[in-house]
Amino acid sequence: MTPLERNDRLIRIGLLMIALSAISILAIITVFIFEQGTPIMFKYGLKSFLLGRDWYPTEQSFGLLPMIVGSLMVTAGALIIGVPLGLASAIFLTEFSHRRLTRILKPVIELLAGIPSVVYGFIGLMFLVPFIRENFGGPGLSVLAASIILGIMILPTVISIAIDSIRAVPDSYREGSIALGATKWQTVRLVVLPAARSGIVAGIILGMGRAIGETMAVIMVAGNAANIPDSILAPVRTLTSNIALEMAYAGGEHREALFATGVILFIIIMILNTLANVTTARQRRK
Amino acid sequence: MKTRGIIVRNFSHYYGQVRSLNNINLDVYRHEILGIIGPAKSGKSTFLACLNRLNDLIPGSRVEGKIEVDGQDIYGPDVDVVALRRKLGIVFATPVPLPMTIYENVVFGLRLLGNDERRELDRIVEDSLEKAGLWNEVKDRLHTSALKLSGGQQQRLCLARVLALKPEYILLDEPTSGLDPISTMKIEESLRQLKKDYTIILVTNNTKQAARVADRTAFFLMGELVEIDETHVIFTRPMDKRTEAYLEGKFG
Numbered sequence: 001m002t003p004l005e006r007n008d009r010l011i012r013i014g015l016l017m018i019a020l021s022a023i024s025i026l027a028i029i030t031v032f033i034f035e036q037g038t039p040i041m042f043k044y045g046l047k048s049f050l051l052g053r054d055w056y057p058t059e060q061s062f063g064l065l066p067m068i069v070g071s072l073m074v075t076a077g078a079l080i081i082g083v084p085l086g087l088a089s090a091i092f093l094t095e096f097s098h099r100r101l102t103r104i105l106k107p108v109i110e111l112l113a114g115i116p117s118v119v120y121g122f123i124g125l126m127f128l129v130p131f132i133r134e135n136f137g138g139p140g141l142s143v144l145a146a147s148i149i150l151g152i153m154i155l156p157t158v159i160s161i162a163i164d165s166i167r168a169v170p171d172s173y174r175e176g177s178i179a180l181g182a183t184k185w186q187t188v189r190l191v192v193l194p195a196a197r198s199g200i201v202a203g204i205i206l207g208m209g210r211a212i213g214e215t216m217a218v219i220m221v222a223g224n225a226a227n228i229p230d231s232i233l234a235p236v237r238t239l240t241s242n243i244a245l246e247m248a249y250a251g252g253e254h255r256e257a258l259f260a261t262g263v264i265l266f267i268i269i270m271i272l273n274t275l276a277n278v279t280t281a282r283q284r285r286k
Numbered sequence: 287m288k289t290r291g292i293i294v295r296n297f298s299h300y301y302g303q304v305r306s307l308n309n310i311n312l313d314v315y316r317h318e319i320l321g322i323i324g325p326a327k328s329g330k331s332t333f334l335a336c337l338n339r340l341n342d343l344i345p346g347s348r349v350e351g352k353i354e355v356d357g358q359d360i361y362g363p364d365v366d367v368v369a370l371r372r373k374l375g376i377v378f379a380t381p382v383p384l385p386m387t388i389y390e391n392v393v394f395g396l397r398l399l400g401n402d403e404r405r406e407l408d409r410i411v412e413d414s415l416e417k418a419g420l421w422n423e424v425k426d427r428l429h430t431s432a433l434k435l436s437g438g439q440q441q442r443l444c445l446a447r448v449l450a451l452k453p454e455y456i457l458l459d460e461p462t463s464g465l466d467p468i469s470t471m472k473i474e475e476s477l478r479q480l481k482k483d484y485t486i487i488l489v490t491n492n493t494k495q496a497a498r499v500a501d502r503t504a505f506f507l508m509g510e511l512v513e514i515d516e517t518h519v520i521f522t523r524p525m526d527k528r529t530e531a532y533l534e535g536k537f538g
Binding site for chain 1: 338340343368369371372375376378380382383384385386394395398399444447448451
């Protein structure tokens, strides 16, 4: 073996070790969460965790259903608000606006992703929550408030990934469509968006991941009552909020129940990601 | 007596400050194949794009002079550009089927018009693919992705998709530049058949192709029309020295 070849080999082994250690850190965290969270789930029964409606962790009542429903509602709400807005912005910025405007606006939008979530939460608490309370009733701290704040928070992700994937659609598709007598809008709707679909969906999945994992902003505007909300104006507690709100004073089984919350959050995110990946893969094959 | 379909008078085109076509004058007769030859950047493709106003898509595009199609000034104020593009169908150099099935590619333009009658669409798909010489190769897989076809098949699909719109003129922009000899032969064969029903303008950087299929040939050079005449005249006794030099391969 020449010295150069030996050098290559050393570098290869070095990189392999670094890659393995990064992956193993993630693996250790996953194992740790499951190791801490699963015993208590089996002790009291999976059903009581997933379907129990009462969360009184100091009295051995660990029903997580309100939080599961809460996380799903708030995430769905964020998507209902964020996806149409984000997609419309991306379509405008790629297909209908002046190129110079896009060059200015896209970095500005990406900058929004850098605003700390506590700031979003604070703005929500100061302006949105009173607005909802005065105009729609209820305490203001609500599913609606959390959905709107999260919908805005996922906009940068949805918009910038949608812009990239719409830009990646070859211009020849647009020319072909217009040459066949399509208008600009028909071209966007029938050719460009379908061609960019998998990228757009990937952006939505990332946005969804951000929405379901977001904690701080949600705690500040959601009200955090551990009940299943009966309307979008009612307060709600999400899985992430559940952990963050109680971790400071939880001990013993209560602490384990919070890890169990983490396990369920982990599994929900896995399921949603897999579903989204499967649907995009299926569309791509078609 | 031949009738004139397209009349081009004192026509110039600019990209921003750059003049890409300079004072073009020519006529296109009905039911002929007009070949346009010339080296790269001579304005051939721009000329085609100007005929159905695809040049509108390019920022900074500007025209002077006049183009009439069937007596209508196509740069006039009340031209229906969408209808114009249906009337003058274009096939590009690189075959670009839209990312959908073969069937949907052919009926794309018809669906835009709101035509959704299944039986009629079926008939038009068969008819158009037949004319483009592709029917036999794809009739069993009309509902599979058009992107899986070979390059030559994709180009014939692009032709079929234009034919489905029942255009009167077919503009071809170097339609065989990326294709193998057999695919090229099939397309040229289709063109000879199509001449009966359509007027065809064929831009090509392959002079032999013009010699094989065009009735008349125009030679473009650096945005100018050097000469236009019967194909056999252009190829045997051209009037202009530059045409002769180009055909002999002295430049290009």
